[in-house]
Amino acid sequence: xxxxxxxxxxxxxxxxxxxxxxxxxxxxxxxxxxxxxxxxxxxxxxxxxxxxxxxxxxxxxxxxx
Numbered sequence: 001x002x003x004x005x006x007x008x009x010x011x012x013x014x015x016x017x018x019x020x021x022x023x024x025x026x027x028x029x030x031x032x033x034x035x036x037x038x039x040x041x042x043x044x045x046x047x048x049x050x051x052x053x054x055x056x057x058x059x060x061x062x063x064x065x
Contacts, residue, residue, distance in 0.1 A: 003034055
């Protein structure tokens with residue numbers, strides 16, 4: 001259930017991928033392949049978002065006004 005709720009949170013906008021290791025009771029989940037795959041996917045989403053923001057910033061820097 002923890003993995004299901006974590007994926008739901010990611011799908012709904014949760015982006016704090018550096019925080020999940022804070023709960024020792026869930027340590028087994030954190031080292032599992034499914035959780036690691038979810039975190040890798042989240043990191044990929046974050047990288048894409050950063051690239052989009054960088055691209056958007058480059059457009060506004062060149063915009064007259």
